[in-house]
Amino acid sequence: MNKMTKSNKVLVLCDEEEEYACLMTEFLKGHRDLPWEIHTYTDVEELIRGEQGEEVALLVTAESAYREEMQSLRPLRVVILNESGVVRWEQWKHVNKYQQAENVLRELLEVYMEVIGEQLPQMMVGCQTKFVGIYSPVRRCLQTSFAITMSQMLAREHRTLYMNFEHYAGITELLPDMQTRDMADLLYFLTTQKDKFKLRMQAMIQQKGSLDYIPPMKSGQNLLTITGAEWMNLLRKIAELGDYEYVVLDLTESMQGLFDILRMCVRVFTLTKEDRIAKSKLMQYEQVLALYEYEDVLHKTRKCSVPQIRRLPEDLEQYTKGDLAAYVQTQLGEI
Numbered sequence: 001m002n003k004m005t006k007s008n009k010v011l012v013l014c015d016e017e018e019e020y021a022c023l024m025t026e027f028l029k030g031h032r033d034l035p036w037e038i039h040t041y042t043d044v045e046e047l048i049r050g051e052q053g054e055e056v057a058l059l060v061t062a063e064s065a066y067r068e069e070m071q072s073l074r075p076l077r078v079v080i081l082n083e084s085g086v087v088r089w090e091q092w093k094h095v096n097k098y099q100q101a102e103n104v105l106r107e108l109l110e111v112y113m114e115v116i117g118e119q120l121p122q123m124m125v126g127c128q129t130k131f132v133g134i135y136s137p138v139r140r141c142l143q144t145s146f147a148i149t150m151s152q153m154l155a156r157e158h159r160t161l162y163m164n165f166e167h168y169a170g171i172t173e174l175l176p177d178m179q180t181r182d183m184a185d186l187l188y189f190l191t192t193q194k195d196k197f198k199l200r201m202q203a204m205i206q207q208k209g210s211l212d213y214i215p216p217m218k219s220g221q222n223l224l225t226i227t228g229a230e231w232m233n234l235l236r237k238i239a240e241l242g243d244y245e246y247v248v249l250d251l252t253e254s255m256q257g258l259f260d261i262l263r264m265c266v267r268v269f270t271l272t273k274e275d276r277i278a279k280s281k282l283m284q285y286e287q288v289l290a291l292y293e294y295e296d297v298l299h300k301t302r303k304c305s306v307p308q309i310r311r312l313p314e315d316l317e318q319y320t321k322g323d324l325a326a327y328v329q330t331q332l333g334e335i
Contacts, residue, residue: 010054011036011108012073015062015081018042020097027101035112035199048072058112062097063088077111102207109203113196129239132335133265135251135258137285138278141271142306142324147250149319149328150269154335155211156320158245161238162213167220167254182215184222190234198241209317212244220254228257235264246335259294267335268301302334 011028015021025040036057041047044067051073059075063083070078080089081097081104095107132154134147144166151162163183181204189200205212217223238247249265251258262268272282282303289297309323319325 009036009057010039010051011058011060012039012041012047012051012054012056012075013060014041014044014047014065014070016042016044016065017062020062024101024104028105031105031202034202044070058108060095060108079108079111106203109199113193113199113203129242129244130246130335131235131239131261131265132246132248133251133262133268134248134271135262135268136271137253137281138272141273141278142309143271144250145312145319145324146269146271146304146306146328147248148316149324150332151213151246151248152209152211152317152320153325153328153332154246154248155209159243160211160246160248161205161244162211162248162250164213164216164250165223165255166216166250166252167223180215182217184217184219186214187226187230187234190237197237201238201241223252223254224256226256228255228260231255231257231261232264235261259289259292259297262297263294265300268297269304269331269334270301271304271306274305302331304331 011034013021013025013028015024021040021042025038028034028038039051039054041050044065048069054073056073056075058077058079059070059073060079060081061070062081066078066080066089078089078092080092080094082094083097087094093107093111095104097104132150134143134150136143144164147164148162151160154160165183186201186204190197193200201214204214206215207213235247235249238244249261251261255261270282270285272278286298289295304327306324306327312319312322312324
């Protein structure tokens with residue numbers, strides 16, 4: 001049994017399969033700011049003795065380990081880690097034990113939010129968040145590849161979140177399926193469930209290596225309907241949580257309030273090309289910024305002309321290697 005110091009809420013994990021119990025516990029503890037302590041058992045009798053008097057928020061037990069006497073702990077909710085594919089106890093939530101650990105965690109957070117229905121206690125104040133904007137009026141300039149590479153390189157040493165605001169993100173590894181919640185859902189939760197926003201966001205976060213990202217919107221048409229004020233409110237809320245040192249914004253003109261978002265960034269990277277049309281587009285963009293009195297955005301902008309890239313890696317997790325990564329490395333000192 002692995003028991004931490006006492007706190008307000010406890011998640012009890014019980015599985016007689018010791019290897020699974022240890023690996024899942026290690027995974028859960030790797031996520032900071034979860035709303036519970038994690039107490040792990042591989043023996044039911046030891047669990048019952050050890051948790052008497054504790055406030056058990058979630059009792060998460062393998063199907064093969066569940067015993068009726070566990071109810072003496074009066075858990076707020078029981079979650080069965082289903083092993084057989086058969087729902088044996090319809091009164092309890094069943095979660096597939098053998099799916100990816102990230103998905104198990106998301107389902108546990110969903111259960112917790114549905115049952116508790118209360119505002120979370122104030123979490124420990126985190127770091128000051130720096131927004132890094134990536135935007136160019138020039139098309140096909142490797143903006144998203146640049147943004148993802150920079151995000152992953154920052155994530156090596158810093159808590160980093162990547163957010164893509166393209167009308168069509170175009171990277172299948174980032175795109176959510178129809179059942180996965182995306183940025184549109186996060187905006188909805190910010191409006192309707194402010195007290196649960198932190199957990200909703202934690203349940204939605206996906207990962208590529210050490211980098212966190214929020215799945216982009218499935219339909220780019222949704223981008224057109226979100227006001228600039230809504231985007232600013234979302235970004236301020238993310239900063240308020242203090243979970244990330246850097247939030248990299250892969251921006252487009254498909255969104256309202258673009259200039260105001262650029263203004264809140266500590267640094268803006270604008271990719272360009274050397275041909276006449278690209279230079280003309282960049283000049284027009286800079287003129288519009290000046291016309292609308294966003295000269296401060298120009299002052300914090302670094303224009304990048306990416307050298308010829310022979311080949312991009314096929315796997316996003318390999319973007320930190322190769323010619324583009326070498327170029328991005330030279331720009332990190334500008335942040």
